[in-house]
Amino acid sequence: MQNDVIAPENLVYAKPKLMNDTPMHYCAGCSHGVVHKLVAEVIEEMGMADKAIGVSPVGCAVFAYRYLDIDWQEAAHGRAPAVATGIKRCWPDRLVFTYQGDGDLAAIGTAETLHMLNRGENIPIIFINNAIYGMTGGQMAPTTLIGQKTTTCPYGRDPKLNGYPLKITEMAAMLNGTCFVSRQSVENVASIRKAKRAIRKAFQSAMDGKGSSLVEIVSTCSSGWKLSPVKANEWLEEHMLEFYQKGDLKDTTGY
Amino acid sequence: MPRIEVDANRCKACYLCVSVCPKKCLGKSKTISKKGYFPAVQERPQDCIGCKMCYVMCPDVAITVLKD
Ligand SMILES: Cc1ncc(C[n+]2csc(CCOP(=O)(O)OP(=O)(O)O)c2C)c(N)n1
Ligand code: SF4
Ligand code: SF4
Ligand code: SF4
Ligand SMILES: [Mg+2]
Numbered sequence A: 001m002q003n004d005v006i007a008p009e010n011l012v013y014a015k016p017k018l019m020n021d022t023p024m025h026y027c028a029g030c031s032h033g034v035v036h037k038l039v040a041e042v043i044e045e046m047g048m049a050d051k052a053i054g055v056s057p058v059g060c061a062v063f064a065y066r067y068l069d070i071d072w073q074e075a076a077h078g079r080a081p082a083v084a085t086g087i088k089r090c091w092p093d094r095l096v097f098t099y100q101g102d103g104d105l106a107a108i109g110t111a112e113t114l115h116m117l118n119r120g121e122n123i124p125i126i127f128i129n130n131a132i133y134g135m136t137g138g139q140m141a142p143t144t145l146i147g148q149k150t151t152t153c154p155y156g157r158d159p160k161l162n163g164y165p166l167k168i169t170e171m172a173a174m175l176n177g178t179c180f181v182s183r184q185s186v187e188n189v190a191s192i193r194k195a196k197r198a199i200r201k202a203f204q205s206a207m208d209g210k211g212s213s214l215v216e217i218v219s220t221c222s223s224g225w226k227l228s229p230v231k232a233n234e235w236l237e238e239h240m241l242e243f244y245q246k247g248d249l250k251d252t253t254g255y
Numbered sequence B: 001m002p003r004i005e006v007d008a009n010r011c012k013a014c015y016l017c018v019s020v021c022p023k024k025c026l027g028k029s030k031t032i033s034k035k036g037y038f039p040a041v042q043e044r045p046q047d048c049i050g051c052k053m054c055y056v057m058c059p060d061v062a063i064t065v066l067k068d
Helices: A031-046 A060-066 A080-090 A102-108 A110-119 A168-173 A189-207 A229-243 B016-020 B053-057
Strands: A011-013 A052-056 A071-074 A095-101 A124-129 A178-185 A212-218 A247-251 B002-006 B026-028 B040-042 B063-067
Touching: A031 A060, A031 A095, A031 A124, A031 A189, A052 A060, A052 A080, A060 A071, A060 A095, A071 A080, A080 A095, A080 A110, A095 A102, A095 A189, A102 A110, A102 A124, A110 A124, A110 A168, A110 A212, A124 A189, A168 A178, A168 A212, A168 A247, A178 A189, A178 A229, A189 A212, A189 B053, A212 A229, A229 B016, B002 B040, B016 B026, B016 B053, B053 B063
Parallel strands: A052 A071, A052 A095, A095 A124, A124 A212, A178 A212
Antiparallel strands: A011 B063, A178 A247, B002 B063, B026 B040
């Protein structure tokens, strides 16, 4: 037994090789970090490091390209699925995926998202639903829960004034182009492991030409929600998962 | 014996690792990091069972799980 040197055989688990040493800018406890790690692990396990192209959104994950050492393209707000379509059609052998927040995907980018999914492009979407516009300071998103307080609905979201939370994932499951549509979360270890399996399935289905896929990750935004990271995960479990029910909404992959 | 190391340059003191460790062997450092946080530390490495739950939970990928 050696205590002074970390021999490679003594390493049980460490940062994935695809994640570089740039510290991430996310707030403490932010779910984005967990999902970045899962994406890096999945790409590594699939041996797709040289063939992966991510399309990053506008939102807190705008800098995703700084942390994962794969190819990236930054898209205008909400347009990641359109940009990804162009890239994938030029390079069908690449693993082209988008990574988008709920403001990006379910507000300004609803059209691009639904049409890309409906066209059945071989592109998976990783959808980080934290029910808020994190980057711009915690405004209401289409996904904000009824009664949830944000800076633009300080008394809580009122459906009479603000309408109802939008379930894009349910909509995606109804489209002919999608082969795999799943809702997962990352508030505890078991959920994180399931979320990773869903991301893996979505990425694999794209490489096997089965069509478009969407993996929603119900996430926390402790800063926007004004909760500590531990409390934010509890709040997610208590409130978010009741409305955003987890599970595979559609799976025609046959894996 | 398994144990973990926390990269103080990455840790943002969210303490999600502390909350999930089944052996309750993680705690908060008493000294401040260069980044201005009190990072997580393994207070009782002798209790660690190498289950990796802290690693899985850490949003800043600051944890390495080792065995000596
Ligand atoms: C065309 C355009 N409109 C508005 C904005 C302002 N803006 C930046 S990020 C954002 C929403 C981010 O929310 P979300 O996609 O949920 O990402 P999060 O930060 O929560 O991960 C908005 C509206 C912009 N950058 N560009
Ligand atoms: S504002 Fe919210 S989504 Fe953005 S980094 Fe902070 S916790 Fe994460
Ligand atoms: S590996 Fe398991 S027992 Fe060891 S510190 Fe991490 S969570 Fe605790
Ligand atoms: S989970 Fe990671 S970032 Fe959070 S306190 Fe533990 S080591 Fe630090
Ligand atoms: Mg958001």
